[in-house]
Amino acid sequence: MTRPTPLSGFPEWLPGQRIIEQTVLDRIRGTFELHGFAPIETRAVEPMDQLLRKGETSKEVYVLRRLQAEGADSSDSGLGLHFDLTVPFARYVLENSGKLAFPFRRYQIQKCWRGERPQEGRYREFYQADIDIIDRETLPNHYEAELPVVVADALASLPVRFTMHVNNRKLSEGFYRGLGLSDPMAALRVIDKLDKVGPDKVAVMLAEQAGASEAQAAACLKLADISTPDSSFVDAVRALGVTDPLLDEGLEELAAVLDTAAEHAPGLLVADMRIARGLDYYTGTVYETFIEGREKFGSVCSGGRYDTLAQSGNDTFPGVGLSIGVSRILGVLFGSGALTVSRPTPTCVLVALPAEEDRPACNRIAAALRGRGIAVEVAPAAAKFGKQIKFAEKRGIPFVWFPGDEQQVKDIRSGEQAVADPATWTPPVADLRPTVA
Amino acid sequence: MTRPTPLSGFPEWLPGQRIIEQTVLDRIRGTFELHGFAPIETRAVEPMDQLLRKGETSKEVYVLRRLQAEGADSSDSGLGLHFDLTVPFARYVLENSGKLAFPFRRYQIQKCWRGERPQEGRYREFYQADIDIIDRETLPNHYEAELPVVVADALASLPVRFTMHVNNRKLSEGFYRGLGLSDPMAALRVIDKLDKVGPDKVAVMLAEQAGASEAQAAACLKLADISTPDSSFVDAVRALGVTDPLLDEGLEELAAVLDTAAEHAPGLLVADMRIARGLDYYTGTVYETFIEGREKFGSVCSGGRYDTLAQSGNDTFPGVGLSIGVSRILGVLFGSGALTVSRPTPTCVLVALPAEEDRPACNRIAAALRGRGIAVEVAPAAAKFGKQIKFAEKRGIPFVWFPGDEQQVKDIRSGEQAVADPATWTPPVADLRPTVA
Missing domain, CATH: 3.40.50.800 (Anticodon-binding domain)
Incomplete structure (x- = not known):
């Protein structure tokens, strides 16, 4: 055959780099286990209707077909490769709820696939390392404060600094509601575009898509501007003069997340009211994490609380999860030569x-x-x-x-x-x- | 959503079973590393023309397409999921030959996918754990004796006994040539069907497909009947009165494999002249491994020597490899409850x-x-x-x-x-x- 060439978006490492990757994955796994998370793996494929529930990412799904599928056997038609580990986990919990002990703490380290246009920090095949805690009916808020601490431990040995930006959906939604906006979700989706299109365009979009007056749009932008490394954001939000019971809940929950992290992972968290996350299913704390000085690579650890993602009939399993983008982090570290290995073979x-x-x-x-x-x-x-x-x-x-x-x-x-x-x-x-x- | 149900052929384990699977995978990995094999991973996808080179298995390939592929961007069309780790490894070696040190000892533990009809011991998604040693131009035969010893160490802690059946392509091909058959490969492919169709039908097929006379077919069947736990097979083959220089080479190489294993993995190997392996690219030792008492599940560790699989222009990289079917072994062990775990969570x-x-x-x-x-x-x-x-x-x-x-x-x-x-x-x-x- 002719000498093969790499496929864009599907990174492969030399043995020395793979040893580094394994070491990073082993440390993450070891930390997850120290915090009592049990391992599972889900199959690489999900039914297409599951994968398309989520909106935003669905267009990037890889669809499968068997080369010589027989007419009589269509059991594997309509399957696609999973693009994250949250949707498969929610499905796994529903499928096995009778056999799991709740609250269920699980970690899952697997490859995911997305047909995105490959670019720096974006791959078509990549490792995700996820932790989630899921419970039956209700889920205490303290888990939203616990997960960032676990991630801080898991990434502690890497030679870069991480900043995790956190917000709370109740806080934003409550604020928009308190302002008198009738469609808080629409406002949230617009605010999510702030970094991309800037405040002027966002003000116009808030008017068009969320029916905001000039004053309401200005208040939304003021909220999005609040960012503090501790719970002082509470006073800053209150100073905007908006009141709403859901806003109060959100403020209290987010302050608790900041306070817990201040003790166990000082310097990691920033309360950041512009963090919205594009996904509809988040209902409480939302997280995005950036490598200091490499913010343009995008978030390397994201997640949030979801109350109704895993739901079947009368059974609801609210959860909270964080997902470390291991391949994206390694891409950055390999690119800058920040990690080296003493030898590219185990042989001593x-x-x-x-x-x-x-x-x-x-x-x-x-x-x-x-x-x-x-x-x-x-x-x-x-x-x-x-x-x-x-x-x-x-x-x-x-x-x-x-x-x-x-x-x-x-x-x-x-x-x-x-x-x-x-x-x-x-x-x-x-x-x-x-x-x- | 309605409660989801399992997908046939895509096994998923509960946390306790996953801890067992991880423990087995960790032991295999640890053993591979003790023997100086370096880790790599290859992407899950290969170009379809690579996957279809191999014949036999190609019809089971899962083909990928992006749900919303854009006309201008067809860089990921014509991709399929790998069905083993040998074909991707050969491609990886050609792609990276300038950056690897030869002989290159690598292990690779990943999932593979085949669209087979699911049945006991056969999955559509499964773990393979492979070791290969590949060199440039020539590869010494002692590696063919080394690999079974590594596998014996890797599987030593499991509560079942394994028997590895070995043969040598040179032995079979030399014997058929010495008999006067003009198409030894055709005879090999027929003998590979012996277990499925029985000796009478094989005799007919040898006549039809390999042009064998009645006496030649009888000699082929006599050869296939030889099976010894030590190098005494050499005398048994010689007693059939066929001579050929390639036969001599094969006998010598296979005897060396048996002798090495007799010291380091006593009881593991059986020289078995009916082992043919369906794949064209094997050129020396071939291996198939069965769990004692569970032979009907099929081989759980197969492989062989291949001289021309990785070839590009004037560069040839002969290799030898063995592939442990981890999921098939675990399927058997889980099915019989032979492995238990002290608790289904890491928490102490x-x-x-x-x-x-x-x-x-x-x-x-x-x-x-x-x-x-x-x-x-x-x-x-x-x-x-x-x-x-x-x-x-x-x-x-x-x-x-x-x-x-x-x-x-x-x-x-x-x-x-x-x-x-x-x-x-x-x-x-x-x-x-x-x-x-």
Whole structure:
């Protein structure tokens, strides 16, 4: 075949980058588990009617068909690849509600697909790492304060700073209602465009699409301008002179989210009244997260509270979730060379091969070391030891083992060489596995 | 929405089962890394012309299209979901050959998709865990002996016995050639049907499709009957009186595979001359693995040596690979209840909540324990402690922590309760994480 070329939007990493990606995913998973989230995975496909419920994103769905679908078997027609993990999770909860213990804390780390036009920070295939807490009938608000703390822990080791902008749908909707707007959702959708089109255009759109007077539009824009790193936003909103019971609820809930984060993840959160999120199903706190200095890449961790996404007959399962855009974060970090790995292979020790007939003896040495948790490979072919050391050097393998009556191991970085026994020798902890810095 | 129902062929697990699946995948990954295999992942999609190169499986491919593909942008037309990890890996090696160090040892654990009719042991979405070693120009035969040992280590902890049936294409092809058959590949394809259609029908097909005389067909069937747990098959084949240089090569290579496994994975391998593998691209050792007593589920770990799969212009990258069908194995083990998990959540400690206003204090206790690697969640709501203990019990959480001036921790299985400090208390190692038995 002719040499293949990459597919735009479908990133693939070299082994060293994949080790970094795995390390990041492992840390995220480890943090989610420390916070008591249980793992699930959902299938990659969902019925199209599920995928199209959500509006905004539906046009980007990849639809499947079997190459030679038989007429009699159409069980897999009408399927598409999931574009996020929230819609599949809501479906999973409804399907398995009888077998789950509520409140149900779950994490889910999987690839998603969207047929978006590829650009910096936007892929067609990407990893999402989600946590959600879902309950039956009612869901206490403290979970809305808990999730940002979990995400802060999960991302703590990365060499960039994150700022999570939070708002509350009740706050915005209550404010618009208190202002006298009859269609608060329409106002919300317009405010969501603020960063894209600017305040003047938004004022016009508020008049056209949400029936706002000039004074009402000005008040909406004033609200959207409020942004504080603590709960002082409450006074700033009150100063606008609008009152509404739903607004009060929203203010109280959002202040609690800010206060909890102030203790456990200081500096992470900003209350930001212009955060709206395009999706209809959010009903409480909404979150968007940006990498400091890389805001143009868009949000790298978004989510919110949803009260009616998972609903079937009389059963309602309100939830709150946050979704880390792992691929987008890694794209930024790989792009700036901010993460490096000590070697692009797990191998810690190369067992040198004096002659091909020594392979069984070398395999025994390798097996003894592996039995004690040390990653080993045996040299591919007998050759001068200098050549075998170069083989290790090229791969960043730190140690070469020389078999024989008196076995020796050489740290090829320092040149130090010492007698060693595969039943007892141990490398420095820092060399045992590839390390990410 | 109405309560959704499962999709046939797309298995989804409950959290406890997913913890088991993760544990199995982690062990496989850990073993692959101990043997020096580096990780990669390839995108889920491949160009259709790549997927259709392989023949046999191509009719089962899922084809993708974007729901609203724009005329100007057809960059993702003609894509399908990969049905294995070998074809994508060969493509990846060609695409990145300038950046990889050869011989390249890689593992790859990902989902694959096939539009097969779902049945016991056959899914439409499933996990494969692959190892391959690929080199430039030539590949030493010792790798064909090494891979079964790695797989034996990877599957060692599972509560079933595996038997890997191995053959060598050179052996079969050399034998057919030595017999005087002009189209050895045709004979190979017929022998591959032996288990399905039986010897009488195969004899007829050998005559029809491979031009075999009655004596030649009988010799082919005699060869297919040879099966030994050690290298004694060499004498059995020689006794059939056929000679050919390629046959000699195949006998020698297969004997070496058996001898290596006899030392490092005793009882795993059977030399089995009826193993043919349907795929054209194999050129040396071929492998198929069965769970003892569950042979009807089909092979759970297959592969072989391929000399020309990854080829571009003058560059050839011969390789050898084995692919573990993780989902098929788990399907069998879940079906028989052979694997259980100690609890369906990572949580080791539930911090009880005396009153909602104690939540910040309880969060601090949880954070202290998490900082020392212990998975913790705080109770969802203030309630009588008896109710909170029941909450833990229902989830299999072994410990409940009682905050206060004198903090205490209770093992709710034994009822033992003791004063404890979150800065120093440690659970028994066996309770730290869910354990799979």
